[in-house]
Amino acid sequence: MEHRLNTANHKETSDRIAHLAAVVLRRAGVAQLEKELAGSALAQHHTSKQTSKAIGRLAAKVLVDHASCHEAKELAGCVLSQVRHLEGTAPAR
Known part of the structure; x- marks a missing residue:
């Protein structure tokens, strides 16, 4: 029998990183990849x-x-430090 791991990650984006994310989103010519990372960071702020x-x-x-x-x-x-860890399974005891 396998059990779902419930290791929720309770970290959140700091004010400094949220500010950096906002600057990146406002900057012209930013790559889509950077915008996705910035958006994710902002979504996790507070x-x-x-x-x-x-x-x-x-x-x-x-x-x-x-x-x-x-x-x-x-x-x-x-x-990456805020990735949800709910998909893993643990072996039966």
């Missing part, structure tokens, strides 16, 4: 929302991409 698995995968790709800018990596690190 809320209980968590990063989806899809955005988590996107953030992981940004962190290993040498061409990604510093702001994108900072947003990626933030949203």
